[in-house]
Amino acid sequence: MKKVIAIALALVMLLGLCACAASGDKKTNDEPAASTDGKKTIGILMPTKEQTIWSIQGDRLTTAFEDAGYATAIEYAEDDSAKQAMQIENMITKGVDALVIVAVDCAALTDACEKAKDAGIYVIAEDRLITNTEAVDYYITFDLTRMGELQGQYIVDQLDLENQDGPFTLEIFSGSQDDTNATFFYEGAMNKLQPYIDSGKLVVKSGQTSYTQTAIQSWDSSKAQSRMDNLLSGYYADDHLDAVLVAADCLALGVISSLETMGYGTSDNPYPIITGQDAELAAVKNIKDGKQSMTAFLDANALCEIIVPVVNDVFAGKEPTSTTTYNNGVKDVPASTYDPYLIDKDNVQYLVEVGFYTDAEVNG
Numbered sequence: 001m002k003k004v005i006a007i008a009l010a011l012v013m014l015l016g017l018c019a020c021a022a023s024g025d026k027k028t029n030d031e032p033a034a035s036t037d038g039k040k041t042i043g044i045l046m047p048t049k050e051q052t053i054w055s056i057q058g059d060r061l062t063t064a065f066e067d068a069g070y071a072t073a074i075e076y077a078e079d080d081s082a083k084q085a086m087q088i089e090n091m092i093t094k095g096v097d098a099l100v101i102v103a104v105d106c107a108a109l110t111d112a113c114e115k116a117k118d119a120g121i122y123v124i125a126e127d128r129l130i131t132n133t134e135a136v137d138y139y140i141t142f143d144l145t146r147m148g149e150l151q152g153q154y155i156v157d158q159l160d161l162e163n164q165d166g167p168f169t170l171e172i173f174s175g176s177q178d179d180t181n182a183t184f185f186y187e188g189a190m191n192k193l194q195p196y197i198d199s200g201k202l203v204v205k206s207g208q209t210s211y212t213q214t215a216i217q218s219w220d221s222s223k224a225q226s227r228m229d230n231l232l233s234g235y236y237a238d239d240h241l242d243a244v245l246v247a248a249d250c251l252a253l254g255v256i257s258s259l260e261t262m263g264y265g266t267s268d269n270p271y272p273i274i275t276g277q278d279a280e281l282a283a284v285k286n287i288k289d290g291k292q293s294m295t296a297f298l299d300a301n302a303l304c305e306i307i308v309p310v311v312n313d314v315f316a317g318k319e320p321t322s323t324t325t326y327n328n329g330v331k332d333v334p335a336s337t338y339d340p341y342l343i344d345k346d347n348v349q350y351l352v353e354v355g356f357y358t359d360a361e362v363n364g
Contacts, residue, residue: 040315043096043121044074045087047104051250053278054102056356057126057300061100064304068312081105088112098122098311106131106180122314124307125333127298129180132329137314139326139335140307142298144181147340148188148247151275154294154342155243156192158273159202166201168242169272171231173224173255174214175247180328185247185277186211193245202243205235216251224254232262241272249276249283249295256291265291279343279351284362287345296340299354306336 042065046058054076062072073091077084081104091099092115099116103109103125110133113123117135125139155161159168170193175182196202197209208214208231216224224246232241241259246252252274264271276283277296286292310320322334343350351357 039071040097041071043091043099045084045101046076047102048079049076052280060300060304064308068308077104079104081108085109085112092116092119100124100126102126103128103130105178129326129328134331136333138310139333141337142340143337144184145188147296148185149192150296150340150342152189152192154275155273161196161201167203170202170204170243172214173216173246173251174211176217176219177215183211189245206231219248219250221250221254224251225258228255228258243273246275249278249280252276252292284348294342294344297343298340302338
């Protein structure tokens with residue numbers, strides 16, 4: 001008897017599902033469905049909470065979308081691309097209306113994003129461009145090439161390469177090859193530095209100048225430290241290193257640790273110029289202590305000022321405006337960018353003024 005009742009209930013549920021499908025409630029790519037409480041829901045996927053930039057961006061995006069009248073759901077992937085793909089699929093099941101994704105691995109989310117598009121969900125790649133899929137509607141990032149140019153120009157200015165003969169020594173630490181942004185950082189920096197390498201004012205004693213030679217897999221600080229150990233022992237035992245182009249603060253931490261082990265950081269053997277990005281608190285402390293020279297700050301407020309209007313336009317049935325496009329391997333993705341902001345010892349307080357850190361965090 002129980003078995004008969006269970007079968008009957010299953011048939012009723014199946015008929016109900018079919019009726020829903022027939023009534024046209026399924027979302028389409030043009031009309032994302034509203035959430036059950038009457039608000040559109042934005043799913044926010046961040047790569048990790050371990051880096052300050054992502055936890056703060058997650059908080060700011062959540063607040064900005066909720067202030068604009070949306071519901072939100074946010075997940076952090078602990079730098080696990082498989083976990084992030086699963087999180088996307090879970091959000092599809094929950095019925096979110098748009099996804100904002102900072103990819104752990106830019107090439108690992110193709111299937112998950114295509115499932116989102118099939119469900120009528122608008123997909124925005126943020127900061128890192130998701131590759132090899134048509135299922136990315138929009139891309140919002142800081143000006144990637146400008147980031148590298150900011151770092152390269154800082155070295156040019158600090159060494160006064162326009163007026164000094166040199167030669168000055170330089171080594172290069174680029175970002176991970178599974179991050180599409182890293183090539184843009186490298187190219188932007190080399191736009192500024194390559195002329196001085198060609199003229200001999202800058203000398204890379206290791207000879208390692210290409211992107212593949214200088215890339216640090218997974219943005220791993222320990223790998224950066226190990227590589228710098230090898231460079232210092234192999235090429236700078238009897239020479240001083242004047243500058244290190246470092247793509248990000250996490251790599252700069254490893255570079256600085258290696259330099260300190262080799263006796264840098266004294267009046268007779270000062271730190272080289274060291275660049276970075278992300279305004280990690282450890283990097284900010286190192287800048288104040290004279291260990292790292294600069295970092296490039298990505299203001300989450302500027303990001304929110306772009307991304308919320310894009311989503312507003314989508315749900316109003318309008319085509320979001322864009323300022324450029326980035327090719328992800330199969331399509332030119334409409335995009336908008338904002339500029340990174342240079343932070344050095346003279347203006348670290350700016351991070352407090354915009355609410356990125358508290359005064360106690362920066363100066364305590």
